[in-house]
Amino acid sequence: MRTRAGNVFAKARRRFPLTALVSVCAVFIGVAVSGGASPLPGLELAQAGHWIASPALDLVLFVNGSAKSVDAQVPVAGLEPGSQVVQGPTSGYVIGKSAIVRFGKSDLSVDGTLTPPSGEWPALVEASGGPYLVYREAGQVVRLGSGLTALPAGGPVGAPVATPDGTLWLNRLDSGALCRLAKDSGTVACRDDLGAGHTGGLSIAGDRAVFVDTTTDTIRRVSGDEPGEPVAIGKDLSPAAQIAPADADGRIAVLDREKRQLSLLDAGVLDAGRAPAQPIDVALPDGVYSNPTASASSVVLLDLTRHTVLTYGADGTRRQATAIPPESGTPQLVRGDDKRVYVDGGEGKHVLVVDPDGKVSQVPVTAEKAPVPATSPQPPTQQPPAQQPPVQPDVRADGPKQPPPVRKTDPPVTQQQKPIPPSPPGIPARLVARLQGGDAHVTWGAAADNRAAVTAYHVTWQPSSGAGAGAADLPGTARSTVIRGLRAGITYTVTVVAENSAGRGTPATAKVTGPAIPKPAITVTRGKTGTYEPDPSECSAPDCAKMHVVVKGFAPNTEYHFTPHCGCTYSNEGRSFTTDANGAVTFEAFDFGAVGKQVWVTSDNGVSSARYTWPPD
Structure with missing residues (x-):
């Protein structure tokens, strides 16, 4: 369009020096930073490991699932029995019925207390944009981060799941509606996909949210703007059957208590042009079982009658049956963001770690042992042999005295203990990111080397929205770096991890916001x-x-x-x-x-x- 005076274009529009909780092979968490940046578009930071609460010790402890060790602790006085812990990028939260205690994952100290909106125990979800607490009976979602944001879902909901993009999915138990809370949204949006009276549950298959409908014996994709068409699963499920929150190698586990059966459903049936595979059924003995969950490639089930953890492959083959320590209290299954499953004891004394392949390892939880020294242990002190009564000479009236018999003694035994092998470095202390002008100045303390010199610090930064992610590698002597050109008003998550010959530790994180x-x-x-x-x-x-x-x-x-x-x-x-x-x-x-x-x-x-x-x- 032309005007009188120009052209017009169309409008387009660890509060303490890190106290390690170690047995002879303890491993510390580590984190560090670097220089020489290169951008990493779309970088998402996974939450490694799992935090647990130990009311008996008044401690919150970090379980390193890879190293099978407890690597950090935060003293929290007056922990409620049954408390659980959920983590976000920079903070962890101890969830009780009467209080939510927030602590820093970098400085390992309590920095605030929040009041929960409901007196029920919530379901915990660690996801990008969260973490989330879902009060199922109250029909309320709480997003933790910069404070506590309560979002109504409109009615009671089933077990929640989250897709890798950070979307939280819920199903309304009263109306059958499917609801979602997007990563950056302030509203739980529901749509009437199922209709009232439908039973079943949500799960994650690959990177998609799906709903297993136990009323119609179908499965459908629910991610995206429009739900997928329901597809028959080829099996009659009981209405009360329990659905695992994620698939294991493309199979979704369903526990049918009425039939004493674990069924593995083919999640690939949702792929266009692919014929569904028959469900795999596993018979279970009489007993009480927990709701199933899954690591990356195995199904995990608790046999509460026999106090045992059961793991199965995606083909239904049992991989391992492991007894739960009797003093662990009532156990529960938690699926970590590292795709491991953690079996938490109700009293916080033991944790079992289920690796992606179904292997189960026990991690004792104790704060009574002192850190193991870095030097090789000395041989045990040898006690002197017990005094023996003197041997009397043989005296005969009719002959000469006989010499006493020679007493044989064994040579002293010296038993050397094996030296402790190196493990990944510890968390760098006092990670701080400060804004100076338009740049972030990042500093940290040395990470514990854990018997192998720290050779590098790796730093990454991720903006809360848009482009600008990056990474840098620094030598093991580095204690600071500068991130140039922060965008105005944008918050960045800065992560630092240390590396030695045994590998990289777990990241420490801090946040910094660009200029106003x-x-x-x-x-x-x-x-x-x-x-x-x-x-x-x-x-x-x-x-x-x-x-x-x-x-x-x-x-x-x-x-x-x-x-x-x-x-x-x-x-x-x-x-x-x-x-x-x-x-x-x-x-x-x-x-x-x-x-x-x-x-x-x-x-x-x-x-x-x-x-x-x-x-x-």
């Missing part, structure tokens, strides 16, 4: 002199020139429409321009030549420039 977003402003001055080509009579040099427009403080990467104005006879419909990542844009447009007249520019978000008196060339 400046107040939105538009500035107008005279730009390049020229003649309005479509009609020189309308605007000619030397009086005619473009308006030079500088825009700052607007939303980043957003299109705005700008319109020029004059306290005179002038008409121009304006043009649209898109701001950069910092919310700024500079352009020259809008031919004008009325010397001595005032001009100004407005945007479609209500911002106006100051009035500018047009000067001669």
